[in-house]
Amino acid sequence: MNDVPISHILFVSTALFFIGMYGLFTRRNMITMLMAIELILNSVNINFVVFNKYLYPEKLDGIFFTIFIITIAAAEAAVAIAIIINLYRSHRSIDVEKASEMKW
Amino acid sequence: MESVSWYLGSFKMSASAIIFYIISAFILGAGMLAMMTRKIFRSAIWLLFSLIGVAALYFWLQVEFIAAVQIIVYVGGIVVLIIFSIFLTQQSGNEMPKQPLKRTIASVLSVLFGFGLTFLQIWKYDFQPSTKNFDWSVSKIGSQMLGTKAGGYALPFEVVSMLLLAAMIGCIVIAMKTPGPSTNGKAKNRDLETIREGSETEITINEITGT
Numbered sequence: 001m002n003d004v005p006i007s008h009i010l011f012v013s014t015a016l017f018f019i020g021m022y023g024l025f026t027r028r029n030m031i032t033m034l035m036a037i038e039l040i041l042n043s044v045n046i047n048f049v050v051f052n053k054y055l056y057p058e059k060l061d062g063i064f065f066t067i068f069i070i071t072i073a074a075a076e077a078a079v080a081i082a083i084i085i086n087l088y089r090s091h092r093s094i095d096v097e098k099a100s101e102m103k104w
Numbered sequence: 105m106e107s108v109s110w111y112l113g114s115f116k117m118s119a120s121a122i123i124f125y126i127i128s129a130f131i132l133g134a135g136m137l138a139m140m141t142r143k144i145f146r147s148a149i150w151l152l153f154s155l156i157g158v159a160a161l162y163f164w165l166q167v168e169f170i171a172a173v174q175i176i177v178y179v180g181g182i183v184v185l186i187i188f189s190i191f192l193t194q195q196s197g198n199e200m201p202k203q204p205l206k207r208t209i210a211s212v213l214s215v216l217f218g219f220g221l222t223f224l225q226i227w228k229y230d231f232q233p234s235t236k237n238f239d240w241s242v243s244k245i246g247s248q249m250l251g252t253k254a255g256g257y258a259l260p261f262e263v264v265s266m267l268l269l270a271a272m273i274g275c276i277v278i279a280m281k282t283p284g285p286s287t288n289g290k291a292k293n294r295d296l297e298t299i300r301e302g303s304e305t306e307i308t309i310n311e312i313t314g315t
Contacts, residue, residue: 004124006231011223012128012161016135016154018219023139025211026203031189032144035151038182039135042158045174049167055231057238060248064257066170067245070177071264075271077182081189082275088193 009050016043030084030094034077041073124164131157142199144190152183169242 016039023036045066052062088094131154138150155178162171252258 003118004121006233007226007229008124008128009161010226012131014219014222014226015132016158018215018222019132019135019139021218022211022215025214026208027139027200028203029144029200031186031193032139032147032200035138035147035186038151038178039138039154042155042178045170046158046161049162049165049170053165053167053238054233057234057236059255060240060245063167063170063240063245064249064260067173067249068260068264070173072267074177074181075268077185078275079271079278081185082278084189085192086278094193 006050006054010047013043013046013050016040016046028096030080030087030096033096034080034084038073038077041069045069120164124161127157127160127164131161142202144194144198144200145187148183148187148190151186152179155179155183166238167240169240169245 020036020039020043023039024033027033027036048062048065048069052059056062084094087099091099093099134150134154134157138147138154141147141150155174159171159174159179162168162174248255249257249261
C-alpha cells in the first residue's frame, strides 16, 4: 500500500479529469457530454479519498465530500436526462449546436 | 541496462503496486475509449468499465464503503439511466458526426497543457503522508453524518435530502407531457410547429410523387 506514492494516485485522477475535459470539449452530443461530466466528478472523488486517507487519516471529511458529490451527481444526471428527453421531444435532436433558441 | 533492470526491480517491489498500476491503466484506457469512440452506445459501455475501475481503486485504497456506494449509485444507477436515455433518443448503431479537425487539435492542446501544468504542480509538491492509521467505519461515518456538534454533517445532510426531493419533483415536471389544448402559448406554438412540419412532409411527398 505505502510503496505507491500519493503523487502517482493524483496523476491518475488528473489524467482522468483531463480525459473528461477532452470529451467535454470535443463532443457535441448532450448524453456524451453528461458522461464526460461523470468522469470529471469521479476524478475529483478519487482526489478527496486519497487526500483524506494519506494526509489527514484522523478525520473523515474527504469521505463525506465524496458521498455528497456522488449524491449530487446522481440528482444532476437525473435532471439532465429529463431535460435531454424533453429537448429531444421538441427538437428531434440532442445536439447542442442545434438547440440554439431558448424558447421552449 | 543497469537502470532499466533497476526500474523493473522497483516496479516489482510489491504486488499491491502492480495491482495499482493495472487498475489505473484500466481506468484511463476505458475512460479514453469512452471519450473517443464514435458510437454512443459503446461510449456508454466504456464509461461503465471506467467507473468499475474507479470502484476497484477504492477497494485498493481499502475504503470499501465508498467502493460499494460507487458501484450501487454509478454503475447500477447513472449508467443504466444513460443507456435508457440513449435508447430513447437515438439509433444506437449510428456513428456520431466527426468533429472539425481544428476543434480536435485545440482541445487536445489545451488538455495536454492543463495536464502538464497540474502534473508539474503535483510533482514539485512535497507531500508529507501521515503515519497514523486511517480509521473509518460505517458506524463512525453514520454518527458524524448526523452529528450536530462540531464536525457534524447534519445540516448538509438535510440540505442534500431537500435537493434530492427537488430534483425528483423537477424531473417529473420537466419530463411530463404538457396536456393538449388547455395550456395556451406553448401548445399553440407546438401546433404551429407540427403544421409546418406536416406541410413540409406534404411538399416532399408531392415532389416524390411528381417525379
